[in-house]
Amino acid sequence: MKYLLAICALGLNALYAPSLLAQEAWKKIESGVTVELRGLSVVNRNVAWASGAKGTVLRTVDGESWDDVSVHRSQPDAAKLDFRDIQAFDKLTAIAMSAGPGVASTMYKTTDGGVHWERLIVNGEETGFWDAIDFWDAQHGVVFGDPVRGQFQMLRTDDGGKTWTNVAQDGGQLQALANEGAFAASGTCVAVWGKQDVWFATGGAEKTRVFHSSDRGLTWTQAETPLPAGAPPKGLFSVAFADAQTGFAVGGDYQKAKAEGVNAVKSMDGGKTWQAAAALPVGFLSVVTVVPGQAVFVVGGLAGSGVSRDGGAHWQVLSDTPLNALAFVDAVHGWAVGPKGLVMKYAGPRLSK
Numbered sequence: 001m002k003y004l005l006a007i008c009a010l011g012l013n014a015l016y017a018p019s020l021l022a023q024e025a026w027k028k029i030e031s032g033v034t035v036e037l038r039g040l041s042v043v044n045r046n047v048a049w050a051s052g053a054k055g056t057v058l059r060t061v062d063g064e065s066w067d068d069v070s071v072h073r074s075q076p077d078a079a080k081l082d083f084r085d086i087q088a089f090d091k092l093t094a095i096a097m098s099a100g101p102g103v104a105s106t107m108y109k110t111t112d113g114g115v116h117w118e119r120l121i122v123n124g125e126e127t128g129f130w131d132a133i134d135f136w137d138a139q140h141g142v143v144f145g146d147p148v149r150g151q152f153q154m155l156r157t158d159d160g161g162k163t164w165t166n167v168a169q170d171g172g173q174l175q176a177l178a179n180e181g182a183f184a185a186s187g188t189c190v191a192v193w194g195k196q197d198v199w200f201a202t203g204g205a206e207k208t209r210v211f212h213s214s215d216r217g218l219t220w221t222q223a224e225t226p227l228p229a230g231a232p233p234k235g236l237f238s239v240a241f242a243d244a245q246t247g248f249a250v251g252g253d254y255q256k257a258k259a260e261g262v263n264a265v266k267s268m269d270g271g272k273t274w275q276a277a278a279a280l281p282v283g284f285l286s287v288v289t290v291v292p293g294q295a296v297f298v299v300g301g302l303a304g305s306g307v308s309r310d311g312g313a314h315w316q317v318l319s320d321t322p323l324n325a326l327a328f329v330d331a332v333h334g335w336a337v338g339p340k341g342l343v344m345k346y347a348g349p350r351l352s353k
Contacts, residue, residue, distance in 0.1 A: 025305070025318035025348030026336060031058060031066050037337035039096065039187045040325040041088035045333040049094050050343065051083035058343070059114055061091050063333070066343060069114020071096055078117070081106060084131070085187030089138045095120065095161050097133045097143060099184035105130035105145065109161055120161045128153055131184040132200075134192045142217055144190040144200050147176035152200070156217050173211075173220035179232065180205035185254070186287040186325035188238040199271055201249050203235010210239060210249060212271040225265040225274035227251055236265070238287045242295045245270050248277070248312055250285035250299050257302035257322070258283040264299070266312045280306040280315035291328045291351050298351065300326045300336060309353050318348060 031037070031050075037058075039051030046063040055072030072079035081098035088094040095109045096117070105123035110116060123130055125148045135141030139160050145153030152174040155164040168174045181204045182189045190200040196216050202209045208229045211222045227249070229235040237251040247267040253259055264279035279285060283303025290297060298307045304320040323342060328334035334346035 025346065026321060026344035027347040029064065029066065029343045029345055031341045031343040032068055033058065033341040035341055036082075036324070036339055037341060037343065038082075038084045038185060038324045039086035040327050040335060040337050041086050041094065042327040042329045042333075042335055043088050043090060044329050047088070047091045048327075048335050049086050049088040050335070050337045051086040051096050052337070052341075053082045055079045055081050055083065057083060057086065057094070057096055057114060059091070059094075061113075063345075067114075069110070071108050071114075071117045073114075074116045075108060075119065078106070078108065084184040085133050087133050087135050087141065089135075093138070095133065095135075095141075097130055097187070099130050101129055102126045107133070107143065107161060121155075121164055123153075125153065129181075129184070131182040132187045132190040134190050134198070136192050136195055136216070140216065142190060142192070142198055144182065146181040151175055152182075152202075152211070154200075154217050167217040173222070176202075177205040177207070177209075180209070183235065183237045183251075183254075183286070185237050188240065188287050188289070188325065189236070191239050191241060193241045194244060197241070197244060197270075199239050199241065199247065201236035201239040201251070203229050203237070203251060204232050205235075206230055208236045208251070208265075210236065210247075210267075210271050210274065221272075223267075223272055223274060225249065226276040227262050227265050237285065237301075240288045240290045240297065241271075242290045242297070242311075246295060246311060247271055248288050248297045248299075249274070250279060250288045250301070252284040252301075254284055254286070254302070256284065263303075264288070264312065268311075277312045278315070279308070279312065281317050281320065287323075287325045289327050291331050291334075294331060294352050296331070296351050296353065298326060298328060298334070300324075305336065307351055309351070 037052035084099040285301035323338035326336035
């Protein structure tokens with residue numbers, strides 16, 4: 001969506017575990033840049049990629065130091081693009097997606113660690129605005145965007161990004177409500193799981209919704225959620241599933257970073273129904289992710305970051321440092337990125353049940 005960030009939560013303190021603020025869970029790492037970072041893809045404990053404004057892409061291959069492998073180094077026209085999402089497959093291969101109106105939404109791919117970047121596709125819709133990408137594997141993935149002619153953009157690739165097919169159909173299942181859109185705040189408003197499932201979350205309209213496809217985007221269902229919307233800066237910003245049934249989505253109002261209220265919803269039936277949840281920290285959350293192999297959800301945003309080890313029933317605050325995106329490869333190895341070139345490495349206790 002053309003709008004960006006958000007925050008909220010229920011004041012049920014009895015449900016919350018103690019904070020870890022006294023033991024800072026993140027270690028700040030020198031990134032070498034000062035631009036806003038929003039895209040993050042963690043491959044393994046040593047390899048991760050990040051992306052952001054002014055054509056910026058960063059990479060680590062040792063789990064500590066980060067190198068500037070920005071798209072604009074080999075593609076000067078990309079210097080003005082804002083890469084809101086990135087999908088990495090290994091230390092050499094990644095696809096970076098920029099967000100913006102029309103041709104400002106573009107994808108580039110590298111297969112040599114960022115030395116060279118090839119432009120894959122440009123958004124051919126003048127009113128289009130891509131929000132996020134995600135991949136099931138190195139060949140199969142989707143790019144998701146704001147409505148064009150009343151329908152959400154959803155393109156699918158089966159060849160690693162070389163070609164893309166529009167799965168939206170006129171008057172079909174991707175029809176948007178008035179003022180409904182998505183948020184390119186962390187590259188996580190769309191999420192895949194397994195080999196076929198994909199979900200995306202929305203905001204801005206009179207109600208928030210989560211859409212689901214179990215056949216890689218060919219057919220869709222949608223469900224309303226209790227998280228408030230009704231205005232351009234409000235809604236769901238991120239969605240993640242621990243398995244085919246257990247999901248979590250977060251958001252709020254990006255203009256009110258510390259506001260109280262509902263900032264999360266959860267589903268135990270694959271996204272068919274959603275219930276309000278009280279995530280910590282209280283306030284706007286732009287990202288939720290799953291610790292692989294664990295039913296553990298980690299959330300983050302301008303309000304800070306927190307973790308639930310029991311499907312969202314109880315929460316611990318990890319940090320009050322504002323961030324945009326985070327991701328984990330296992331229960332002890334994770335990264336976060338945020339404003340002014342912020343890069344952090346997880347340094348807290350094991351995030352497992």
